[in-house]
Amino acid sequence: MSPIIDLDLPLPPTAEQIARDMKRWALGRGEKGMANYRYIFGPRKARELGVSLEELERLSRELSADAFDELLLEKAQLLVISLEDFVQQMDEAGIEWGAFRHVDNDYTAEIIAQFPGRFIGQVLANPHDGMQGVRELERAVVELGLHSFYASPFRYGLPPNDKKFYPLYAKAAELQIPVFVYVTMNYNSALPMDLSHPRHLDEVAMDFPELPLIAGCGGWPWIPDMIGVARRHQNVYIDTESHRPKYLATAGSGWEMLLQFGNTLLQDRVLFASNWASYFQPSTDVLKRVVSEMQALPLKPDVLDKWLYHNARALFHRD
Structure with missing residues (x-):
């Protein structure tokens, strides 16, 4: 393994x-x-x-x-769990490194420096800030050494294809970093349910074909549409963020197409992402529990290794 x-x-x-x-x-x-x-x-x-x-x-x-x-x-x-104990949990669960984000990009960089090789950073930059946001993205990558951009329609109330995001996408393409995009429904009654529907990511993938786009949360509950977008665009990846792994294989959960295509035609573009805090409380064995549930999915052994490790390693050029 x-x-x-x-x-x-x-x-x-x-x-x-x-x-x-x-x-x-x-x-x-x-x-x-x-x-x-x-x-x-x-x-x-x-x-x-x-x-x-x-x-x-x-x-x-x-x-x-x-x-x-x-x-x-x-x-x-x-x-409360200390960061030192958390990194020890990563070791015990077999996690080589992980990605995280914080509202303060400088804080993200501090944590990465504190634990070399264990974390990569996702930049938060506000699309409503225009060029100020673009400059912050560039600063966070070039000066702070962060590794990707996290585009959150949920946070900013904009669909992924809103043109306010486009200068940030263009800068990410120039910097040659992947972009994580929140692609799922939301429960905020002040925002449209389909604000982050996969169809919005389709336009972004068309306009930025060289930009790696990681669809966070797997596109649920619109899995067929998410699969369609990923089949159309080689630069679109799918991650499993915020969904407890054991439910991915539960009949009627809506994930059936991801398991089918992720085990075959899309096996090189599915990525493990837990966001463990969305379904587990902090505990001394939380990461082991998440990983064990992922390892129990009905995937071919070589495909499981791709989901859990090789696809992300290749995407972030760590081969």
Whole structure:
């Protein structure tokens, strides 16, 4: 079995991040449209802190804002994993290196320098910022040494083919770096459900045929369309981000076509990406669990090695 590359390997959150996300995701406190996430993710997020969502809501009403924040931080401390322990988990799970992103590109570069060879960085640059965003992408790659661009329609409220993204795509092509694109549905009730439909990526692939485009989240629930786009364009790759691996092989999950084509015609363009934090709470064996579920998929052994390692290694020129 080859080593493993995880192209969406989020760092373990700090207590402050866990508490902030709890208020945003579980209690529906945040920007417009995010309240819907409370109904979908709230109960599980609350259980991670050892309480029910109803109990958490009651405490948020009864306690002062400061007291409630203090309570969240206290409970969140139980889920904190140090970066050193996380890298040890990577070793135990057989993960050679992984990709991650942070709102602060300089912080991303600091982590990469702290753990040489274990991480690569995805640049965040705002398409609404025009040339300022383009300059930030170039700075992050040329000066900070980051390795790819993460285009998030969800974050910026634009479909992938919106022309505000195009200067960033052009710069990425010039810098010869891959682009990750969030390609899936979203639960934000203030955004269209199909904001990131694979059909939008089709136009980008047509306009930038030399630019490697990685469709994050596999294009679910539009897997047939995602497969069609990948079959049309040799520069389109598909990753498995944010979906628990064991469900990829579950009948009726919608992933059947990816497993079929990913085991045959598209075997060189499917990439393992976990985003483990979207379905597992931080724990001492979380990465082992993710990897073991991937290794159990009904794929030919040589194809599994491609998904888990060789395709990403070749794409990022680490052969």
